[in-house]
Amino acid sequence: MSMMNAALPAPEVGETVATYKKYEGAQRAVSKLIENDVPAKEIAIVGRSLRSVEKVTGKLGWARAARQGALNGIVLGLLFAAFAIIWMPDLQPAVIGGILLIGLGFGMALRLLNYSIVRRRRDFASVMAITADHYEVAVSPAHVPESRRVLGTEKTRTVVARPPSNEPPRYGVRIDDRPRDERPAEERPAADPDQPRED
Numbered sequence: 001m002s003m004m005n006a007a008l009p010a011p012e013v014g015e016t017v018a019t020y021k022k023y024e025g026a027q028r029a030v031s032k033l034i035e036n037d038v039p040a041k042e043i044a045i046v047g048r049s050l051r052s053v054e055k056v057t058g059k060l061g062w063a064r065a066a067r068q069g070a071l072n073g074i075v076l077g078l079l080f081a082a083f084a085i086i087w088m089p090d091l092q093p094a095v096i097g098g099i100l101l102i103g104l105g106f107g108m109a110l111r112l113l114n115y116s117i118v119r120r121r122r123d124f125a126s127v128m129a130i131t132a133d134h135y136e137v138a139v140s141p142a143h144v145p146e147s148r149r150v151l152g153t154e155k156t157r158t159v160v161a162r163p164p165s166n167e168p169p170r171y172g173v174r175i176d177d178r179p180r181d182e183r184p185a186e187e188r189p190a191a192d193p194d195q196p197r198e199d
Helices: 003-007 023-035 062-087 093-118 141-151
Strands: 015-020 043-048 051-059 124-131 134-139
Touching (some): 015 141, 023 043, 023 134, 023 141, 062 093, 134 141
Antiparallel strands (some): 043 134, 051 124
């Protein structure tokens, strides 16, 4: 664990109000919540089951390394040429071309040097991406009911009604839920002589 990760506490994300398979769905839900006056700072998108995907884009070789270095070098040369024109507006075009060539050569040399070091361990080019299995939209507890209403994810309450059973109890004696005064006289429990009477 790095020192930076240890120093930063995990932010409070609140309660999940909706789950989406794709990140775009979570983005649309956040936009809808903000349009309906849910404070933006109370909303979070949480990616669950993160994984890294490294997509191989091709095989590396000396020619490809030189080509990539040349492109990087041209960009570097253009940057230096722009600074030179700003500092010295009356610069000759030949000097600007020379700066571009120096940047091209410098970028190519650096890329070839880098490839010569890593080519035995890694001889392919790739791009890395972090993806999640699903994305949850979470809001602070104060805005959960409103957010569920806006997104249409309100929890429905289900009441399970137990059907009446005519089966006798398996253990003990069945207890009648009716008050004692409503029961027929033959079903009322006998009065205990030791208990005080209620008049």
